[in-house]
Amino acid sequence: MVNFVMALVCWSAFFFLVLLNPIEGRIGCFNSIISFGDSLTDTGNELHLTRNRNPPPYFATPPYGETFFHRPTGRFSNGRLIIDFIAESLGLPLVPPYLGGKGKKFRQGVNFAVGGATALDSAYLTNKGVRTTTNASLVIQLGWFKEMLSSHCKFPSECKEFLRKSLILVGEIGGNDFIYGFFGNNTKEEVESYVPAVINTISSAIQELMELGASTLVVPGGMPIGCSTALLTKFMLSDKEDYDPITGCINWLNQFSQNYNDFLQKELHLLRELHPSVTIIYADYYNAAMQFYVSPNTYGFTKGALIACCGAGGPYNYKFFELCGDLTARNICGDPSLYASWDGMHFTEAAYKLISTGLLEGNFTFPPLPKICTTSLSPNLNHFDS
């Protein structure tokens, strides 16, 4: 009887840890999280870069951060982001921003993502007639990372060991390269012309990280930009047949995102063949988000997934020059969890949580995230000696 009860208890624990909470069972699998990206992932770098601005930038003002942190933290949301949910599930602290943290050890994680950042350097985009809001591109973020590494570990082998035991998020990055183009009235063909350059930049970053010792990388694809509140507003006068009848998203923009994601996955496939000992995981943000665009009610987004919670009115509650956080943007919803779109450009915590669950359960990660510890970190794997 005791044995039976014990078995039941053990099995329940197993069920809880492994089946219901696939990553939770592997606490200790990674020692740290290292991240690059844009406002989908920024936990305070852009806030640091704009700290002396008067008036403060829109995202430094309530209601940003109202749901979880109860103050603006530099996150472009009411609460936690995907990277926060990943950190929680790995039993690691929330990943601190690099900027403003000089002298910190960052033993358990560091975030280089900057709101507004592009994959391509801003000079390159400016040449293409595309204006950016920050020059903290992926190459600049990598530069900060190498600067940090040089003070973090004394010997290359120590750095490699640190990276080997880190989960490295390369993105999402690249979305802004395209969004800035579409906002700036560049044609679809013009924006398409620099897709290969974006892919190359991301690929080079991955290869550089692998050379430094990275052994597990998560590379997210782009979000469905045709469902972006801001772009829906920008292209509000589109023909009826440009919209998807189920989601209300703009078809050609989503097709753009899908083409880009296909291209990115082909590149990742190539990198996996060249570096079989490294685990490169594709995170399918597009389809993880598409779940709630297709059936918002199923996920509690009773106000639909396209209208922003916080804005200055208009059909989508979004205006280009009156952003959430600005004094004039007073149309703020009472319950952000009923919305997927927070401010028109970014998601609510509820939406980020849903996307994260999809990633962490393995439905939207290839290879599935719950399996990585058993494969990439097996003790007899000494790929960095080769």
Ligand SMILES: *[C@@H]1O[C@H](CO)[C@@H](O)[C@H](O)[C@H]1NC(C)=O
């Ligand atoms: C990026 O921009 C900031 C201010 O806008 C400037 O101080 C800095 O020198 C720039 N960095 C590069 C690498 O261009």
Ligand SMILES: *[C@@H]1O[C@H](CO)[C@@H](O)[C@H](O)[C@H]1NC(C)=O
């Ligand atoms: C894009 O075109 C619209 C309409 O012609 C114009 O109002 C807007 O200023 C343009 N935007 C840019 C960044 O050139």
Ligand SMILES: *[C@@H]1O[C@H](CO)[C@@H](O)[C@H](O)[C@H]1NC(C)=O
């Ligand atoms: C993940 O996929 C499995 C099997 O297809 C399904 O049962 C489960 O509901 C999915 N989870 C999510 C969060 O969609």
